[in-house]
Amino acid sequence: MKFAVLVFPGSNCDIDCYKAVESTIGQSVDYVWHTATDLSAYDAIIVPGGFSYGDYLRCGAIAQFANVMNEVKKAAEQGKYVLGICNGFQILTEAGLLPGALIRNNGLKFRCHSTNLEVVNAATPFTNQYAEGDIIDIPIAHGEGNYYCDDETLAELKANNQIVFRYACDTNPNGSVENIAGISNKAGNVVGMMPHPERAVNQLLGSEDGKGMFTSILNAWREQHGAAVNG
Incomplete structure (x- = not known):
């Protein structure tokens, strides 16, 4: 399996993501520039x-126009796996790959600490190594992580089981509607989340609960690849 970690001017978690793929599942991974x-x-x-x-303008507003985002859209349409983390989540919403928007935290302060998440949907390619209802410890670091959508979109998210993660145990750090911390597209192959699983892949970092996201992606790809080969 081969991973691409996108790099925009101003990205600062690209190395973390690269190392998480390398250390948790040992798969091929490249940095890919925004051009x-x-x-x-x-x-x-x-x-x-x-x-x-x-x-500038707002989080992800300029990145959505980068050349590479046209290719991300094509990849998503082809059913490839796309994971947007924090600013990546903001970029995916700005690009129309995910519904809703991320706005300023309700306390208007940057929040950086560990957070408990509830796994709401364990049937996605990103969460199949968890169980529904699992509480996992994943850190956050954002100033604009307040997920917002209108009532119609929220009803669709619930009806299609697109809510992947919620902030658990009354720990909502930013005011997100319905405590939403991560969502998927309708097909389930695109996920955006504000917490950072790549910062929770080793107990030395305080938690290794994020490892399951990377093993889930590899597991989903192997199942898909095996089905294709056997077919």
Whole structure:
């Protein structure tokens, strides 16, 4: 399996994502610059956190127009796995790959600490190594992590089981509607989340609960690949 970790001017979690793939599942991984015009060689794409283009205008607003995002859209349409983390989540919403928007934290302060998440949907390619209802310890680091959507979109998210993670145990750090910490597209192959699983892959970091996301992606790809080969 081959991973691409996108790099925008201002990305600062790209190395963390690269190392998480390398250390947890030992798969091939490349840094891919934002000017790239071909992602066909990759099975999974990670859009990392940071401050792409300095968060000018608003978070992810400029990054959505980068050349590589046209290729991310193509990859998503082809059913490849796309994971947006923190600023990556913001970019995916700005690009229309995920519904809703991320706005300023309700306390108007940057929040950086460990957070308990509830796994709401364990049937995605990103969560199949968890069980529904699992509480996992994943850190956050954001100032604009308040997930917002209108009532119609929220009803669709619930009806289609697109809510992947919620902040658990009344720990909502930013005011997100319905405590939402991560969502998927309708097909389930694109997920965006504000917490950082790549920062929770070793107990030395305080938690290794994020490892399951990377092993889930590899497991999903192997199942898909095996089905294709056997077919």
